[in-house]
Amino acid sequence: MIITVDGPAASGKGTLAKKLAAHYGLPHLDTGLLYRGVGYLMMQSGHALDDAAMAARVAQELDLFKIDQEHLRSDEVGEAASKVAAIPGVRAALLKLQQDFARQPGGAVLDGRDTGTVIAPDADVKLFVTASPEVRAKRRHIELAARRTPVEYCAVISDIKKRDERDSERSIAPLKPAPDAVLLDTTDLDIEAAFRAAIEIVEAPRAGRTRP
Numbered sequence: 001m002i003i004t005v006d007g008p009a010a011s012g013k014g015t016l017a018k019k020l021a022a023h024y025g026l027p028h029l030d031t032g033l034l035y036r037g038v039g040y041l042m043m044q045s046g047h048a049l050d051d052a053a054m055a056a057r058v059a060q061e062l063d064l065f066k067i068d069q070e071h072l073r074s075d076e077v078g079e080a081a082s083k084v085a086a087i088p089g090v091r092a093a094l095l096k097l098q099q100d101f102a103r104q105p106g107g108a109v110l111d112g113r114d115t116g117t118v119i120a121p122d123a124d125v126k127l128f129v130t131a132s133p134e135v136r137a138k139r140r141h142i143e144l145a146a147r148r149t150p151v152e153y154c155a156v157i158s159d160i161k162k163r164d165e166r167d168s169e170r171s172i173a174p175l176k177p178a179p180d181a182v183l184l185d186t187t188d189l190d191i192e193a194a195f196r197a198a199i200e201i202v203e204a205p206r207a208g209r210t211r212p
């Protein structure tokens, strides 16, 4: 079974995808880490984030195992990821790896922005996870504080809105629900409630019900 989980920053998609993967015993790929890896390496080497040829080369040679994952989680790297993710050569370089992951025997869970639209349009279940920008900013604010990289709430929400706009309006693989995705709004749901709702969505066809 292939499950895709797409949605904007801090919507809860990563946590849900991880929990779904553990529940169904499937491998999980956080596709955002790939773009974060490219953004991070571009920043590290001092290249401009709009240097399309260099970014595409970095994407082709990307080896996430060589990067300390802690470096990839900052807001700054998220912002850089969103910039390099709009470069067609970067997306092309990362495509096959993601498609191969999705098509492995037994299936997989992938989360990101375009996993249900571009990477695995034939997925068995597609979730599109959303939440209000305020709630998402609150979650990200807490997450960053826990990682001891405190940022003002107003900076976090402005970054989230900027990133939503950039990710939704880019011409290549924009953030949008696949026509057959099921929307899951987690604004008023804690992790456990969101997980229960996600399981219901995955199980609905097996139980002969239409998806909620």
Ligand code: CDP
Residues within 6 Å of the ligand: 008, 009, 010, 011, 014, 031, 032, 033, 035, 036, 078, 081, 082, 083, 085, 086, 111, 112, 113, 114, 115, 163, 167
């Ligand atoms: O965790 P958060 O949602 O903040 O970010 P992420 O999923 O790690 O993604 C970081 C950035 O990578 C996003 O803002 C997107 O621009 C880009 N991305 C993408 O374009 N396509 C994907 N499949 C995943 C991430």
